[in-house]
Amino acid sequence: MTSASGAGYSYQICHFSPSDRFIQENIALTENITDTPAKENHADKIWDFFCSLKLTIIILLLLAVTSIIGTVIQQNAPAAEYIREYGEANYKLFQTLQFTDMYHSWWFVGLLALFSINLICCSIKHFPRVWKFVKEPTLVPSAGILKNSPNRLEVTSKESRQVLNTRLQNFLKKDFTAATETEQDGKTYLFAQKGIFSRFGAYTTHLSILIIMAGAIIGNVWGYKAVVNIVEGTSTDQVWLRSNSQPVKLGFTVRCDNFDVSYYGNSRRPKDYNSDLVVLENGQEILRKRIEVNDPLTYKGITFYQSSYGPAGSGFFKMKVTENASGKVMNLSARMGEQVKLPGGYAFAISDFTDSGRFGPAARVHVKTPEGRNGTPFMVLKDYPDFDVRRGGQFSFTLLSYEQPQFTGLQVAKDPGVEIVWLGCFLMVFGSMAAFFFSHRRIWVCLEDEGGKTKVTIAANAHRNQAGFSLAFDEMKQKLEAAIENKSPVKEG
Amino acid sequence: MDSGQLFNITTIAYFAGMVLFFAYLATKNRTVAFVANLVTFVGFLFNTAALGMRWYESYQILGEDGRAPLTNLYESVVFFAWTIVLIYLLIDLKYKQRAVGAFVMPFALFSMLGAQMWLNAGIDPLVPALQSNWLTYHVITCFLGYAAFAVACGVSIMYLIKIGKEEKQEGNEQMTGLLSVFPSCRILDDINYRAIMIGFPLLTLGIITGAAWANYAWGTYWSWDPKETWSLIVWFIYAAFLHARFTRGWVGRRAAWLSIIGFAATLFCYLGVNLVLSGLHSYGGS
Numbered sequence: 170m171t172s173a174s175g176a177g178y179s180y181q182i183c184h185f186s187p188s189d190r191f192i193q194e195n196i197a198l199t200e201n202i203t204d205t206p207a208k209e210n211h212a213d214k215i216w217d218f219f220c221s222l223k224l225t226i227i228i229l230l231l232l233a234v235t236s237i238i239g240t241v242i243q244q245n246a247p248a249a250e251y252i253r254e255y256g257e258a259n260y261k262l263f264q265t266l267q268f269t270d271m272y273h274s275w276w277f278v279g280l281l282a283l284f285s286i287n288l289i290c291c292s293i294k295h296f297p298r299v300w301k302f303v304k305e306p307t308l309v310p311s312a313g314i315l316k317n318s319p320n321r322l323e324v325t326s327k328e329s330r331q332v333l334n335t336r337l338q339n340f341l342k343k344d345f346t347a348a349t350e351t352e353q354d355g356k357t358y359l360f361a362q363k364g365i366f367s368r369f370g371a372y373t374t375h376l377s378i379l380i381i382m383a384g385a386i387i388g389n390v391w392g393y394k395a396v397v398n399i400v401e402g403t404s405t406d407q408v409w410l411r412s413n414s415q416p417v418k419l420g421f422t423v424r425c426d427n428f429d430v431s432y433y434g435n436s437r438r439p440k441d442y443n444s445d446l447v448v449l450e451n452g453q454e455i456l457r458k459r460i461e462v463n464d465p466l467t468y469k470g471i472t473f474y475q476s477s478y479g480p481a482g483s484g485f486f487k488m489k490v491t492e493n494a495s496g497k498v499m500n501l502s503a504r505m506g507e508q509v510k511l512p513g514g515y516a517f518a519i520s521d522f523t524d525s526g527r528f529g530p531a532a533r534v535h536v537k538t539p540e541g542r543n544g545t546p547f548m549v550l551k552d553y554p555d556f557d558v559r560r561g562g563q564f565s566f567t568l569l570s571y572e573q574p575q576f577t578g579l580q581v582a583k584d585p586g587v588e589i590v591w592l593g594c595f596l597m598v599f600g601s602m603a604a605f606f607f608s609h610r611r612i613w614v615c616l617e618d619e620g621g622k623t624k625v626t627i628a629a630n631a632h633r634n635q636a637g638f639s640l641a642f643d644e645m646k647q648k649l650e651a652a653i654e655n656k657s658p659v660k661e662g
Numbered sequence: 663m664d665s666g667q668l669f670n671i672t673t674i675a676y677f678a679g680m681v682l683f684f685a686y687l688a689t690k691n692r693t694v695a696f697v698a699n700l701v702t703f704v705g706f707l708f709n710t711a712a713l714g715m716r717w718y719e720s721y722q723i724l725g726e727d728g729r730a731p732l733t734n735l736y737e738s739v740v741f742f743a744w745t746i747v748l749i750y751l752l753i754d755l756k757y758k759q760r761a762v763g764a765f766v767m768p769f770a771l772f773s774m775l776g777a778q779m780w781l782n783a784g785i786d787p788l789v790p791a792l793q794s795n796w797l798t799y800h801v802i803t804c805f806l807g808y809a810a811f812a813v814a815c816g817v818s819i820m821y822l823i824k825i826g827k828e829e830k831q832e833g834n835e836q837m838t839g840l841l842s843v844f845p846s847c848r849i850l851d852d853i854n855y856r857a858i859m860i861g862f863p864l865l866t867l868g869i870i871t872g873a874a875w876a877n878y879a880w881g882t883y884w885s886w887d888p889k890e891t892w893s894l895i896v897w898f899i900y901a902a903f904l905h906a907r908f909t910r911g912w913v914g915r916r917a918a919w920l921s922i923i924g925f926a927a928t929l930f931c932y933l934g935v936n937l938v939l940s941g942l943h944s945y946g947g948s
């Protein structure tokens with residue numbers, strides 16, 4: 170076996186640009202090539218530059234290398250942070266080179282544009298040739314294919330041309346695919362091919378890249394990313410852009426009826442948070458959905474994602490107050506710090522609350538006498554309703570509940586390009602499967618009379634993965650020889 | 663038996679498999695190679711059982727919040743070991759080149775050892791952002807891709823070792839010593855290419871499922887965070903590899919080097935981003 174380094178074995182190339190030396194060396198093997206690198210003017214040179222595969226590889230590697238910058242230098246951080254970390258002078262340099270937002274810098278976007286132009290030019294240049302494979306298959310191989318193909322078999326048989334023709338056709342039909350027969354110049358040619366669709370795999374893949382880019386551009390130009398916080402029970406008709414905090418009108422109203430967090434067991438690890446959102450138009454309820462992380466609400470192309478939450482303002486305490494002298498019971502509600510009147514000129518206020526203490530939710534209560542004197546503060550525990558009775562004051566307090574209104578933090582995205590991006594992704598997966606896991610394989614047979622015997626020449630090629638195909642063809646050779654001799658193939662070993 | 667014990671047995675089997683593959687290189691005895699493969703296969707079965715057991719245990723510990731064991735760094739590393747051995751066994755089915763095992767098993771063994779020595783094996787409940795089926799698809803596709811790249815890297819190293827010696831030798835002289843059990847350079851080169859051809863579409867799917875998930879959770883399919891960007895870097899490198907190969911005839915040495923560079927970038931994407939760079943991703947710091 171030969172080594173695989175360099176041009177150890179020939180790779181048949183079905184596309185070329187005149188500047189590609191390696192490819193020129195292989196032209197002998199390549200049929201169907203019509204364009205010749207004759208006289209070149211400037212336009213041709215520019216065209217060739219944009220079509221060059223060398224350019225593709227260079228761009229891919231350049232994109233890989235330059236992308237690293239943005240993963241090392243933090244993107245879109247405040248100026249002070251860069252100055253602290255890298256110094257004033259470096260920050261100036263970063264700004265000039267747009268390193269602080271490099272994925273949107275002129276040079277990175279330029280590289281992506283060059284990438285697309287390269288892709289488009291390549292496709293325009295090569296597609297007609299691929300189309301030709303379908304429209305005009307090479308039924309009769311050139312002498313070059315028969316002589317120089319890396320996968321070939323030459324045998325001379327005593328059998329007649331007719332017999333061999335039938336045997337080989339049967340063999341191909343069984344082991345490969347039905348062949349087309351052509352008579353020309355007193356020779357019989359057979360041609361069989363498989364997997365031609367995989368020639369289009371690369372084009373589908375390339376097209377899909379362009380589609381994804383188009384989708385991304387559409388999303389950037391006609392869409393936006395924004396945030397909004399809605400306090401439970403309230404509504405909003407605008408959201409704030411993430412980039413510059415400018416308000417944007419939604420064109421409808423969103424109300425949050427309720428927000429909930431659930432935790433894992435007794436821990437403070439959030440398990441889920443969800444908001445009951447209602448979409449309203451002209452006061453009419455249109456749509457209602459309980460959203461949670463990973464399950465957003467979409468209306469008119471605008472999607473609301475659950476992303477955060479937090480306390481909104483001070484909460485409500487529901488208190489049961491008993492006037493000890495009369496036994497009169499009152500249900501009162503109080504906000505934090507608010508003075509609430511009690512009978513007889515008394516008043517109370519709540520100055521502190523915790524629900525993480527050892528005894529559960531606890532509020533600190535102050536009672537004010539009619540003379541305006543503040544009593545000593547005391548604790549009221551929700552989980553021990555009778556605890557305060559033992560204090561023995563004018564009033565006994567019981568904490569019934571504490572309700573802290575929450576705001577729900579929503580990410581809001583309008584992205585009219587996202588479906589296009591998914592379409593592109595879908596095509597990319599199928600296109601690259603077709604391109605990678607299948608190849609266009611062709612077999613030619615030439616039968617010619619040679620002094621009472623018949624000379625059989627068989628050549629085969631695959632448009633990709635020649636090395637793998639060579640291995641497969643080596644196996645097939647034995648079967649072909651057996652088919653020619655009309656014997657069953659000799660098993661190895 | 664709990665999953666921890668099953669993972670221990672897996673590690674031991676992979677270690678034994680690796681040593682046996684080395685013994686095969688030294689002795690050139692095909693029986694040794696067969697036993698090495700068998701031990702590796704048994705290790706793979708234990709690895710599979712351990713993953714299944716951990717899945718089951720997550721339901722015992724977390725009740726209805728149990729989930730597929732693919733959510734933290736520990737779980738991803740032991741899954742990585744599983745995918746590497748899976749890809750090796752698949753390639754072995756086709757090529758029967760056991761010497762490759764000596765260059766692939768170390769990746770699987772180091773993954774298992776690394777997970778068991780340094781990583782937290784606790785089963786914790788998931789934060790809401792990670793509760794998505796997309797996470798499962800994302801992890802499976804990415805890691806199958808990474809494993810294919812690991813195999814490609816292993817055979818590329820073999821290629822570079824062998825080709826250097828081969829070129830010094832005259833004509834058809836038979837190779838002696840260790841290298842004689844290496845597959846031929848042509849086959850090594852072919853395995854390198856095939857492994858990358860398997861890995862690349864899987865990585866593509868991994869990136870796409872990651873984007874889909876991000877879109878569900880946050881409303882942006884791409885935000886250029888370091889993990890995303892590095893996965894794209896890896897994708898660019900292997901895209902360049904494939905194009906260089908089927909359109910410019912880059913085979914042999916240059917292909918082997920590009921494959922090794924690609925896997926180095928893959929490892930950085932997987933571990934380096936968490937250890938060196940900071941990002942949004944959940945695996946960081948755990």
Ligand code: HEM
Nearest residue numbers: 184225284287288291295367371374601604633901908909
């Ligand atoms: C990173 C993104 C890219 C991917 C995933 C990709 C994928 C592919 C695939 C799968 C093939 C296989 C062709 C075959 O069947 O032999 C291919 C070939 C090719 N690629 Fe790309 N490609 C990418 C970018 C590009 C770019 C930017 C160009 C621009 C010039 C390009 C030019 C070509 C050409 C000319 C071929 C040969 C087509 C043929 O067989 O006729 N590719 N590419």
